[in-house]
Amino acid sequence: MNIWIEQQRALIDFTLAALARRKARNLGLLAVYTLLVFVLASVALFSHALRHEATRVLADAPEIVLQRLVAGRHDLIPPGYLEKIGHIRGVQHVEGRLWGYYYDPVIKANYTFMAPGAGGIERGTIVIGAALERVRGLALDTGISFRAYSGKLYSFVVADILPHDSELVSADLVLMHEDDFRAFFAFPAGHYTDIALAVANPQEVRNIAAKLADALPDSRPILREEMLRTYASIFAWREGIVLAILSGAILAFGILAWDKAAGLSAEEKREIGILKAIGWETGDVIRMKLWEGVLISLTAFLGGYLAAYLHVFYADSMLFEPVLKGWAVLYPRFQLAPEIDGLAVATLFFFTVVPYTAAVLVPIWRAATTDPDAVMRS
Amino acid sequence: MRRLVLPCLALAVVGFAMSCVDAALLRERHAGRIEANHVLAKRLGLTDIALFTEARYTRHPSQADLHAPFQDHPLALEHFPTGSLIAPPRHIARHEYLDRTTARAN
Numbered sequence: 001m002n003i004w005i006e007q008q009r010a011l012i013d014f015t016l017a018a019l020a021r022r023k024a025r026n027l028g029l030l031a032v033y034t035l036l037v038f039v040l041a042s043v044a045l046f047s048h049a050l051r052h053e054a055t056r057v058l059a060d061a062p063e064i065v066l067q068r069l070v071a072g073r074h075d076l077i078p079p080g081y082l083e084k085i086g087h088i089r090g091v092q093h094v095e096g097r098l099w100g101y102y103y104d105p106v107i108k109a110n111y112t113f114m115a116p117g118a119g120g121i122e123r124g125t126i127v128i129g130a131a132l133e134r135v136r137g138l139a140l141d142t143g144i145s146f147r148a149y150s151g152k153l154y155s156f157v158v159a160d161i162l163p164h165d166s167e168l169v170s171a172d173l174v175l176m177h178e179d180d181f182r183a184f185f186a187f188p189a190g191h192y193t194d195i196a197l198a199v200a201n202p203q204e205v206r207n208i209a210a211k212l213a214d215a216l217p218d219s220r221p222i223l224r225e226e227m228l229r230t231y232a233s234i235f236a237w238r239e240g241i242v243l244a245i246l247s248g249a250i251l252a253f254g255i256l257a258w259d260k261a262a263g264l265s266a267e268e269k270r271e272i273g274i275l276k277a278i279g280w281e282t283g284d285v286i287r288m289k290l291w292e293g294v295l296i297s298l299t300a301f302l303g304g305y306l307a308a309y310l311h312v313f314y315a316d317s318m319l320f321e322p323v324l325k326g327w328a329v330l331y332p333r334f335q336l337a338p339e340i341d342g343l344a345v346a347t348l349f350f351f352t353v354v355p356y357t358a359a360v361l362v363p364i365w366r367a368a369t370t371d372p373d374a375v376m377r378s
Numbered sequence: 379m380r381r382l383v384l385p386c387l388a389l390a391v392v393g394f395a396m397s398c399v400d401a402a403l404l405r406e407r408h409a410g411r412i413e414a415n416h417v418l419a420k421r422l423g424l425t426d427i428a429l430f431t432e433a434r435y436t437r438h439p440s441q442a443d444l445h446a447p448f449q450d451h452p453l454a455l456e457h458f459p460t461g462s463l464i465a466p467p468r469h470i471a472r473h474e475y476l477d478r479t480t481a482r483a484n
Contacts, residue, residue, distance in 0.1 A: 012384070016383055050429075053412060054427050056412055056416060057412060057415045057416050057419050057427065058419055058424065058425065058426070058427070059416060060416065060419065060420040061419065061420075061423070061424065061425050062423050062425065065425060065441065067441070069443070072443065073443055074441075074443050095423070097423060101434055101437070109431065110431050110432065110433075110434075110437065112428070112431075112437065112438075114422065116421070116422050116423075117423065118421060118422075129428070131428075162418070163414065163418075165411045165414065165415070166411075166414065166415050166418050167428070168415065168427050168428065168429065169415050169418060169419050169424055169427050169428055170418065170424075170428060171428040171431065172428050172431045172437070173422075173428070175422070194441075196423050222425075222440060222441060226440065227425050227426070227440040230426075230439050230440040231427070231440075234439075234464055235463070235464065295383070295387070298387065299383075299386075299387055299390065302387070302390035302391065302393065302394055303390060305394065305397075306390065306393045306394065306397060309397045309400075309401075313401075313404060323459075323463070324429065324430070324460075324463070326430065326432045326436075326458055326459035326460045326463075327432045327458060327459060328430060328431040328432035328460075329431075330428075330431045331431070332428055332429065335408070336408075337404060337405050337407075337408035337409070337411075337412060338400070338401035338404050338405060339405070340398075340401055
């Protein structure tokens with residue numbers, strides 16, 4: 001056993017000395033390799049942690065949200081719908097929701113205005129999300145005016161600010177009293193944005209939704225499971241242009257790595273010829289090259305993964321911010337809990353370490369099994 | 379060279395193991411925050427996270443109209459960068475009414 005370890009140590013020593021002879025080339029390859037692993041691991045860690053957090057936070061979202069569609073577009077719920085729904089067997093609780101969007105021309109941002117069903121907000125006051133507080137420069141007890149779509153100016157006092165830790169769900173929220181909401185958006189009495197339903201038996205949700213669609217043919221029920229599925233599949237590997245761009249980068253790296261690993265330079269061939277001529281076995285040459293592949297790819301994997309871990313969970317995924325922000329002005333500041341998908345990490349490991357190591361072996365095996373004299377002369 | 383490379387590699391392996399321990403500790407630290415957000419979302423009846431605030435169908439993807447990204451006309455190009463990052467939720471691609479799909483499932 002000790003002899004075997006000593007042998008491997010000597011081989012690693014020799015491999016490192018060989019790599020050091022082509023320092024610039026190997027360091028360049030290692031840097032690109034690490035960067036690629038960093039990007040892939042960052043995307044994998046970020047998207048898995050976000051998916052996990054979204055599904056946990058929204059686990060108790062309304063069981064069914066009922067929208068009304070007019071000409072294929074979302075329209076207000078008119079009076080009478082709440083009563084009709086209340087009569088459907090199995091519906092435990094019905095609540096009209098009041099919410100809408102407001103574009104603030106001052107900072108060119110979109111807000112989500114909402115009148116919480118539970119109340120708790122005085123007339124003339126608002127409760128705002130922390131991102132809005134930061135970007136609009138607001139503070140507790142300061143006043144703010146919004147021009148309604150009717151052209152009239154409405155003033156509110158900031159009564160409270162939602163916790164900074166909740167920005168991921170509340171960044172752009174403006175909570176207000178129901179009367180203020182109705183006056184601001186000129187909502188007719190008895191009308192609602194949509195309806196939230198609670199169902200007595202969770203097994204019956206789909207049947208209740210079917211009854212709703214039957215009783216109110218212009219309505220569209222959205223189930224909680226559909227809302228959660230939206231986030232369970234967000235940034236899934238098949239989705240988005242990111243994959244299209246990344247696949248180009250991965251392919252380019254694949255070509256680079258294959259060229260480096262599969263094509264032996266004349267110098268490397270001569271080196272193998274000399275090693276064979278001085279008595280190295282074919283197995284020793286292959287083992288030496290195997291170590292080269294493992295050392296480069298393992299270093300790139302570990303370096304790239306650790307940098308990605310720090311980037312996502314300690315630097316708040318700062319490199320993704322400009323991409324995720326898009327044209328939005330309000331962007332939440334949030335930290336994700338590190339929910340790590342072991343399978344994704346194992347897949348990343350497999351696809352970064354194994355192909356490179358394997359690609360190194362084929363040309364070496366071919367060169368190492370040829371006559372040393374012929375190898376040196378070629 | 380070996381004196382430098384092998385300790386660095388060993389350090390990276392230790393770093394990888396440490397990241398697993400650190401992840402468990404961080405998860406514990408974040409548990410309270412996630413629970414508080416869960417309570418807030420439940421109290422307000424929130425249906426979506428506020429990650430993309432640039433358009434209504436990206437702010438509330440689960441509540442988006444059918445054809446939301448193509449709302450101006452059927453062949454309209456996507457306006458917002460977010461629309462290129464996330465695909466529309468699967469349930470909005472299904473235009474069949476829920477009563478028919480439920481009847482079939484039953």
